[in-house]
Amino acid sequence: MFKKDITPGAKSKVKSSTQRGIRAKVLEEYPLLEPHIEAILPKKEQLDVIKLPDRVALYTLGTTPLFFQHMDDAIMPHLTVVHRYPDAFHRLRIDRGAIRFVLSGASLMVPGLTSAGGRLPDDDEDEEERYGEDELEAGTVVVIEAEGKETACMVGVLKMGTAEMKKVKKGQACEAGHYLGDGLWGLSLG
């Protein structure tokens, strides 16, 4: 989605009614952010929206990027938000070998998740249930963590349900999303 460097477009203030709507949408998509929502999207502070190429809107608070949305698709968190509240999102884990592909903007493939180093929900190796118990449907926004790393490297939308991934063990797992070092990550808002 942001494989190329981005030149940000016009920045404008978000109307307060729209701001309430964004807050509601964020909570609907990520209910576990509820205890933190006031810290992330304070009611009294002015949210800005920046137009990015390909009809993506980026919501920012001052110079902090928060969420982005392509047209009317699901609203998605910027990776710095994910890093601050890692357990508020559905997450999966890729094996070490897949990291460099994800960081170069390649689509995330299923074998990176189903291999020994990868993690899907309800994984026997996952004793703390970091990756949840319930299978996820295609279309779910997921955060991608990596074997041996503490912080997430990508956020994207599942192209295939996790139950199916376990069965077929191949194919594309995620739609292109936002990854560490991409154009959105490198965007300077200062």
Next chain:
Amino acid sequence: MASETNPKQVSYCGVCSLPPEYCEFGGTVKKCEDWLKEHQPALHKKLYSQETIEQNLSALSIDAQKRAEKDAQKKAAKAAASEAKEAETRATSKILIKRIERNKRKYVTAVQGLEAFGLDNKKVAKDFGKKFATGSSVTKVPGGGEEITVQGDLSDDICDYLVETYKDIPEDNVDCIEEKKKKPTPAIG
């Protein structure tokens, strides 16, 4: 999935901007490591310990290791090449500061060529405005490109300011010139 109450603090690498644990996948690992050692010695010790390195290696098959290594070398070479190129553009690029006479004794100062030094015209224009308490804006140049137009005769001040503020700009690469109002071509008689 228990929810932690406090936001987690994640620090980012001062060289490549990624969380330091991901530096190894970029093309500037050596620089990243030096930066981390200086700024976050504890994390440096953890991430670059023998143990971590061995653990990382054992997670990959020999084949995948080789491919990853080749890939890393390519990336490093690419990063080095683009850095060298950037340094070269910097060395050969000129910043042009022009004093332009608008009306009698009224001047504007135009500044061109800041982009080659990685500067953003819009931001610098704002800084000029604040620093010299004057009007300063980015204007398009006929034939493509941009320049900053500052109200007033500030050539020398701007030259000093640029060289002092941005260490990457050598003084020799800044030229000040004067653009006289075009005189009407004398009639041949």
